[in-house]
Amino acid sequence: MTGIIEPIRCLSAAAGVLMLVLSTPAPARAAPSGKFGTEGKPGTEDRSGSDRDGAREAGKDEGRQAGTSGKTGDGKDVDTEHLFGFTEGADAGEKGEQEAVVDTVSRIGKRRDGPGRAAYRVLDTRLAYQFNPIDRLSLELSAFGTLRRQSNVADLDDKSYGTFDGASLEVKYQFLKGSAEQPLGLALEVRPRFTRVLPVEGRGADIVDVESLLQLDVQVVPDTLWYGSNISIEPAAGRERGSRGYRSSTFLWSNALVGRVGKNTYLGPEVRYLRGYEGTFLNRLESEALTVGPALHHRFTEKVWLTVAYAGQVWGRDTDPALAGRALGLNQFERHNLRVKFGMEF
Structure with a gap:
């Protein structure tokens, strides 16, 4: 009987450790480059990513405007x-x-x-x-x-x-x-x-x-x-x-x-x-x-x-x-x- 109880106790202890690990909150992960500065300090945001996104959007807007200005495919006005x-x-x-x-x-x-x-x-x-x-x-x-x-x-x-x-x-x-x-x-x-x-x-x-x-x-x-x-x-x-x-x-x-x-x-x-x-x-x-x-x-x-x-x-x-x-x-x-x-x- 003792031989059976001992493995059960080991499994119970292991289950308890697993539950403790799962219930512990995960540490905060480092944000993408747009959230932390070059030194990894919070609050010094690197805006290069957002600037690139803004530039892409601006480029799209300019392209849409160019498509409505009566220009040829190479950007020249239609004569x-x-x-x-x-x-x-x-x-x-x-x-x-x-x-x-x-x-x-x-x-x-x-x-x-x-x-x-x-x-x-x-x-x-x-x-x-x-x-x-x-x-x-x-x-x-x-x-x-x-x-x-x-x-x-x-x-x-x-x-x-x-x-x-x-x-x-x-x-x-x-x-x-x-x-x-x-x-x-x-x-x-x-x-x-x-x-x-x-x-x-x-x-x-x-x-x-x-x-x-x-x-x-x-x-x-x-x-x-x-x-x-x-x-x-x-x-x-x-x-x-x-x-x-x-x-x-x-x-x-x-x-x-x-x-x-x-x-x-x-x-x-x-x-x-x-x-x-x-x-x-x-x-x-x-x-x-x-x-x-x-x-x-x-x-x-x-x-x-x-x-x-x-x-x-x-x-x-x-x-x-x-x-x-x-x-x-x-x-x-x-x-x-x-x-x-x-x-x-x-």
């Missing part, structure tokens, strides 16, 4: 000037900026004159150099060339040639710069130009026109979606070579909505409404047209970009009684327009 296809954005650049542009517009399709195949293809190319003498003011010098082929087109002579087609000076001033806090951009551009060829007929001429263009753009969704709109009036006057005087004018209202579809790629629809008049001051309406198409803008690098846009005529009319009931406004405008614009900043 809206060439963003919208045929529609021009309001941005004008900063002092000292320079840019070279090759801008080509293809105009295709007129009304056929009788049976047989008809062709109307005009390729207008502009070589331009732009610079900014001060902030928000840009000056652009342009030289124009044209390639033309037209045959069996109503009221037009058959022609096929290429030639130099004049020069222009474009002066643009930006009144408002769009941002996240103030999303509206607004600018006015004036484009006096001398041209040697009538734009529709293709006959030789000496013509001066002055286009006045109001440009507006809005960040609809910061850093994601932009709206651009232009209103333009372009009077022209001069003389056909060896013939009578020439007077015409054009009214344009264009609208585009583009969204970011990649880090440096933007895409969206564009709608333009045009009215062509005989007379310098919008005197007698000859044609009107509505065009629709996509606009694409892509930046290969911070300094190199490409804009491509198509505009197809979906509605229009000519006021000539002989053309009553005929579809589209082809007296002054074309069925199709394609614009390819390539630029390099330096």
